[in-house]
Amino acid sequence: MSQPALDPCRCPLCGQPNACAMAMPQACDAASGPCWCTRVQFSADLLKQVPEAARNKACICAACVAASEQPSPGTSLGHNQGKHA
Ligand SMILES: [Zn+2]
Numbered sequence: 001m002s003q004p005a006l007d008p009c010r011c012p013l014c015g016q017p018n019a020c021a022m023a024m025p026q027a028c029d030a031a032s033g034p035c036w037c038t039r040v041q042f043s044a045d046l047l048k049q050v051p052e053a054a055r056n057k058a059c060i061c062a063a064c065v066a067a068s069e070q071p072s073p074g075t076s077l078g079h080n081q082g083k084h085a
Helices: 044-049 062-069
Strands: none
């Protein structure tokens, strides 16, 4: 196999479950409807980190999106970050 199988349920950046359509029972069913990731804006910088093969197939997870939106250093783990509007 030249390419690793793409798991659309996993974030191509960190490999964690991306919780796409996390509010839905079938998080992995891409046909079940739009998920949160359709409402957030992925920065070009973030998208650049996604392997070409994974684009438009695997969603970036919320943690990676949040990490890219908060350029504050020192909190790379992003564990305790609450939502801040
Ligand atoms: Zn991620």
